[in-house]
Amino acid sequence: MGPLAGIKVLEFESIGPAPFAGMLLADMGADVLVIDRPAGTDLGLKRERWYDTMMRGKRSATLDLKNTTSKEVIYSLAEKADALIEGMRPGVMERLGIGPDEMLKINPKLVYGRMTGWGQTGPLASRAGHDINYIALTGILNAIGRKGEAPLPPLNLVGDFGGGGMLLGFGVACGLLEATRSGKGQVIDAAMVEGASLLATMFHGFLNSNQMNENRGSNILDTGAPWYNVYETKDGKHVSIGAIEARFYKDLLTRLQLAENDFPQHDRAKWPLQKAAIATAFKAKTRDEWVKVFEGSDACFAPVLSWSEAPRHPHNRARSAYISVKRVEQPAPAPRFSRTPPEVRLPPPERGEGGAQALADWGFAAEQVKRLTSLGLGFGEKK
Numbered sequence: 001m002g003p004l005a006g007i008k009v010l011e012f013e014s015i016g017p018a019p020f021a022g023m024l025l026a027d028m029g030a031d032v033l034v035i036d037r038p039a040g041t042d043l044g045l046k047r048e049r050w051y052d053t054m055m056r057g058k059r060s061a062t063l064d065l066k067n068t069t070s071k072e073v074i075y076s077l078a079e080k081a082d083a084l085i086e087g088m089r090p091g092v093m094e095r096l097g098i099g100p101d102e103m104l105k106i107n108p109k110l111v112y113g114r115m116t117g118w119g120q121t122g123p124l125a126s127r128a129g130h131d132i133n134y135i136a137l138t139g140i141l142n143a144i145g146r147k148g149e150a151p152l153p154p155l156n157l158v159g160d161f162g163g164g165g166m167l168l169g170f171g172v173a174c175g176l177l178e179a180t181r182s183g184k185g186q187v188i189d190a191a192m193v194e195g196a197s198l199l200a201t202m203f204h205g206f207l208n209s210n211q212m213n214e215n216r217g218s219n220i221l222d223t224g225a226p227w228y229n230v231y232e233t234k235d236g237k238h239v240s241i242g243a244i245e246a247r248f249y250k251d252l253l254t255r256l257q258l259a260e261n262d263f264p265q266h267d268r269a270k271w272p273l274q275k276a277a278i279a280t281a282f283k284a285k286t287r288d289e290w291v292k293v294f295e296g297s298d299a300c301f302a303p304v305l306s307w308s309e310a311p312r313h314p315h316n317r318a319r320s321a322y323i324s325v326k327r328v329e330q331p332a333p334a335p336r337f338s339r340t341p342p343e344v345r346l347p348p349p350e351r352g353e354g355g356a357q358a359l360a361d362w363g364f365a366a367e368q369v370k371r372l373t374s375l376g377l378g379f380g381e382k383k
Contacts, residue, residue, distance in 0.1 A: 002029020002342045007176060008362055010074075010081040011058070012065075013037055016131075016156070017164030017192060018087030018115040019054040024169035025083075026057030027333035027342045033077070033358045034060045036351045038378060048350070053330045055348035061355030062378035069375040071097045076372060078103050078110060080362045082179075083172050085113040090120045100187045110185040111175035115168045117159070119191035131159035134193040139214075140200050147217030147224065163195030220244065226275035227252060227265065230304060237287035238304035241278075252299040256281040352380030 007030040011022040019034075026032040034055070039062075049055055063070050075098075078084060084103065086093055093099040093114075100112040117134050118124040135141045135158050145152040171188040179185055206212040206219075218224040227243040243252040249265045258281060263274045282290065287303050294301040305313060311322035311329055323332045326347040333342035346354065356379040359369050373379070 001340060001345075002027070003337055003340045004173075004176075005029035005340070007031065007082045008080060009033070009172075010035065010077055010084045012084075012086040012088070012093075014087030014115070016087070016160045017168060018085055020161055020165030021085055021113070021115065021168035021172065022058060023054045023056060024165065025085075025172065027344060029340070029342060030083075031358065031361065032058040033355065033362070034058050034349070035065075035074070035077075036060050036062045038062045038064055039351055049348040050326050051328055052348045053325070053328060056325055056330075056344050057346050058349060059346065059354030059358040060349040060352050060380075061358070062352045062380070063376055065096050065098075067376050073372050073375050073377050074098045075102075075106050076364075076368070077362075078107050080364075081107065081110060083111040083113060083176060085115065085168060085172060087115040090116060090125045104185055104187075108184055109179050111172055111179055111188065112185065113168050113172045113175070113188040113190065115164060115190050115192075117164075117192045119194065120189045131156035131164075131192070134159040134163070135196045137193055138197045138200065140196055142214070143200075143203070143216060143222060145216050145222075147215070149217070151216065158199060159192045159196045162199050163197070164190065164192040167192075167195035167198070224271070226271050226278050229275070229278075231279050231282040233282055233285060233287040233290060235286040239282060239287055239290050240302050240304055242300035244300070248298055248300050251297055252301070255293055255297055255299055255301075350380055352378050355379045 004025060007025070009022065009025050009030045009032045011019070011032055011034045013019075013034060013036045022032050022034070063073055065074075078098075094101075100114075103110055103112055114120060116125070117129040118127060132141065132153050135153075140158055141151045141153065143151075144154055168188065168190040171190050175186055175188055203212065207214070212219040212221075216222060220228055223229050227241060227249050230238050230240050232238055241252060243249040246265065250260060253260050253263060256278065258277060263277065264270065285293070290301075291303050310316060316322060321332055322329055323344060324330075325344055333344060336342075349355075355377070356369060359372070364372070
């Protein structure tokens with residue numbers, strides 16, 4: 001099942017965006033084999049895997065990459081793989097002898113996906129960092145937050161996952177498609193700082209056309225506009241409105257029982273008054289009462305739900321937008337395909353779980369598996 005069924009992906013254990021990219025590929029049907037560190041070595045964390053949702057759909061084999069024999073193991077696996085993804089700092093894979101130059105000699109069709117924060121080259125390439133640092137360098141962090149307040153980090157969604165993992169997954173998928181035509185693999189250099197910048201492409205157009213400015217919280221989409229904002233309700237919860245278009249704004253005022261003539265939509269001088277009036281109106285009812293008021297409305301309204309509320313919303317339920325894997329509720333694979341629907345085939349594996357069967361499925365004979373085991377490749381059993 002899934003549009004990537006039959007694709008074999010070798011993933012090296014890391015944190016954040018690289019395993020998220022591997023999850024995306026696994027959701028779409030790819031057979032993802034994770035090379036995990038043995039428990040207790042470096043990132044080989046001694047923790048259970050059942051709640052590590054980004055490991056869903058994968059299988060695992062363990063290998064200490066610092067062992068002298070590990071290179072031979074990886075070479076054997078790379079020969080049969082279609083793609084490889086890794087999230088090491090620049091130069092680490094090369095020092096281990098399993099960088100792209102070596103791997104593409106072994107398998108010229110291999111798509112070698114690399115995930116870093118700053119990219120493989122440049123003055124900051126070797127520096128440590130996290131999502132907040134990457135989006136800080138793009139202008140995005142400076143743009144998020146309310147007027148007069150400090151920038152507000154949007155969790156680690158923009159750098160790690162939108163600008164990182166999704167970019168890598170997209171890059172690997174493109175590389176796989178191109179390899180079917182050319183017969184040649186290539187290296188994908190996915191940098192979170194560039195992926196995050198890419199997400200903000202539209203805003204560069206707005207800036208250059210003077211449709212927005214760089215003052216945080218003073219534009220249409222950054223809480224500057226009263227009709228694209230979040231408001232508190234009577235019960236201390238919140239609702240969101242995004243009534244950008246004139247007809248949607250008119251519907252908003254009608255539902256709030258506010259006179260349109262008193263609140264011209266694009267009169268920025270009156271935005272503070274508009275915002276105050278809308279805030280007062282929303283304070284008159286609870287969040288769920290407003291949901292009923294806006295039923296069937298085109299005012300671009302939605303209640304602000306918590307993590308635990310979201311899966312139970314009628315729309316999300318109707319589309320089966322959330323699934324439960326090993327009793328952990330989580331978002332379902334997306335997007336949807338009419339003929340080759342994606343699915344989560346396996347729960348997150350413990351270290352080494354499913355690896356032996358993965359090698360058999362990849363075409364390794366029993367004697368080959370025995371040899372790889374003697375060289376340090378480890379397998380575990382489901383507990």
